[in-house]
Amino acid sequence: MCWKMEHSRARLLKVLAQLRMKHALAIVMVPVMLLIIYYVFNGLQDDKKMLFNQVTQHENMKKGNPTFNLERNLLLVSYNLWCTLWHSHGVEERIESLVEGIKDFDIALIQEAYIWNFGVAVFKKCASLLVVEMEKHGFPFRTSIFDFVPPFGQSGGVVIFSRIPLVRTISKQYNSSILQYLVYRGFVVGEFFINSKPLYVINTHLNPTGVDSRVQQAKELARAMKDFNLNSHFVVAGDFNIDNNYPTTSNSSTEFRKLLETMSETGLHSVFPVRMETNIDGGNYDAMFISSNVAVVRKEIIKLVTKKNKFVSDHFGLAVELKLL
Numbered sequence: 001m002c003w004k005m006e007h008s009r010a011r012l013l014k015v016l017a018q019l020r021m022k023h024a025l026a027i028v029m030v031p032v033m034l035l036i037i038y039y040v041f042n043g044l045q046d047d048k049k050m051l052f053n054q055v056t057q058h059e060n061m062k063k064g065n066p067t068f069n070l071e072r073n074l075l076l077v078s079y080n081l082w083c084t085l086w087h088s089h090g091v092e093e094r095i096e097s098l099v100e101g102i103k104d105f106d107i108a109l110i111q112e113a114y115i116w117n118f119g120v121a122v123f124k125k126c127a128s129l130l131v132v133e134m135e136k137h138g139f140p141f142r143t144s145i146f147d148f149v150p151p152f153g154q155s156g157g158v159v160i161f162s163r164i165p166l167v168r169t170i171s172k173q174y175n176s177s178i179l180q181y182l183v184y185r186g187f188v189v190g191e192f193f194i195n196s197k198p199l200y201v202i203n204t205h206l207n208p209t210g211v212d213s214r215v216q217q218a219k220e221l222a223r224a225m226k227d228f229n230l231n232s233h234f235v236v237a238g239d240f241n242i243d244n245n246y247p248t249t250s251n252s253s254t255e256f257r258k259l260l261e262t263m264s265e266t267g268l269h270s271v272f273p274v275r276m277e278t279n280i281d282g283g284n285y286d287a288m289f290i291s292s293n294v295a296v297v298r299k300e301i302i303k304l305v306t307k308k309n310k311f312v313s314d315h316f317g318l319a320v321e322l323k324l325l
Contacts, residue, residue: 051131052115052124052146057165066167067193070106073297074194074322077102078109078203078237078288079304080315083126085116085154090306091126098312099133101304105319107162107190108139109203111239114157115149122149127159134161143188143203147171153182158203158238160190167191172224174207174217187221187238189228197324200228204238211255214241218262225266233324234268237288239315247283249275256284263289271320276301278316288318297321 057066079098083091102108113130116123127145134142139161148156148171156173160166173186187204204221207213218240225234243253250256251274260270268289278286278301290296298321304312 051128052144054144054147054166054169055141056167056169057141066165067196068164070164070194074107074199074324075105075320076107076109076201076235076237076322077105077302077317077319078111078286079317080111080205080239080286080313081113081126081130081157082313082315083112083114083157085114085123090310092129093306093308094312095126095129095133097306098304099130099137101302101312102317103137106164107160107192107201108134109201109237110159110161111203111205112157113145113159115145115155117149117152117155119152127155127157130159139163141166143169143190144171147188148173148184148186150182150184154184156184156186156188156205158186158188158205160188160201160203162190162192164192164194167193174220185217187224194324198229198232199324200225200232200234202234202236202238204236204240206238206240208241208244211245214255215258215262218259222262222266230267232291233294234266234291235288235294235322236263236268236290237286237318239285240287241285242283242287244283244285247279247281249277249282249284251275259287267291271296271299272301272318278318280311280314280316286315286318288320290322293325295323295325297323 079102081098110130113127115127131142131145141162141164143160143166145155145159148158168191170189171186173184185205185207187202190201192199192201206217240259242256242259256275263270268291271288271290275284278284300319302317302319304317306312
């Protein structure tokens with residue numbers, strides 16, 4: 001009996017030793033694998049944070065003359081890039097086609113230009129490629145993509161690119177997300193002076209999970225806008241994930257009505273009050289709002305495709321021509 005007990009104990013110790021070895025190997029191999037994936041799939045080798053810093057026009061501000069004279073209407077577009085960690089397939093071609101399709105606009109609001117920080121590796125392929133392509137096509141000014149990178153997890157992925165000088169930028173993270181420390185959500189603000197008129201352009205991406213959290217985030221955005229000069233011109237756009245649990249274009253949606261009411265409290269109204277499909281699944285997730293001193297000259301839902309005739313994203317773009325009154 002004693003011999004059997006000793007034998008069983010020896011086997012148990014051997015199994016435990018093997019488990020400890022496997023655990024130790026896993027601890028070593030996970031960071032190594034992440035680094036390998038990083039260098040294989042991350043695309044650009046330049047990992048300097050300078051690539052993601054905001055670019056504004058400081059010289060005009062120093063001279064006390066930040067205005068930009070625009071002798072025509074303003075062209076603005078909002079587009080969700082759909083570049084999550086699991087949907088980065090064909091991203092080079094998709095970004096190239098996206099930028100080619102929006103190159104004639106003055107200001108571009110992009111969502112889901114994500115950066116993932118895993119501590120030992122930072123995955124930034126989408127953001128890096130997008131910044132390079134936008135600069136190449138004549139968008140020298142931008143908000144910072146790196147403001148929304150968490151210590152560990154997924155960034156906010158929202159950025160504003162512009163041909164028109166940015167005077168100032170602001171980034172604010174929402175507080176209503178349960179997973180806010182792993183998946184950052186927030187909005188970025190670009191301040192412009194066009195023909196001596198102040199214009200605030202706001203880009204956001206609300207939580208894809210939970211109607212209540214989206215409602216709270218929209219209210220946070222509305223409260224934050226009250227800190228700005230309400231006599232200014234405003235454009236607010238992005239992926240609001242409206243009714244994403246049950247894709248619909250119905251104007252009777254409770255969530256849609258709540259969003260309209262929240263934006264109305266800040267003096268904004270929808271550019272697309274009649275809901276149309278903004279996603280390949282038939283849903284209407286994206287929206288754009290403007291203040292009463294901004295007039296819509298022309299508006300369109302644009303569906304950009306790659307050279308292989310595939311959509312650049314699962315979302316479509318909101319394109320508008322605006323006149324500042």
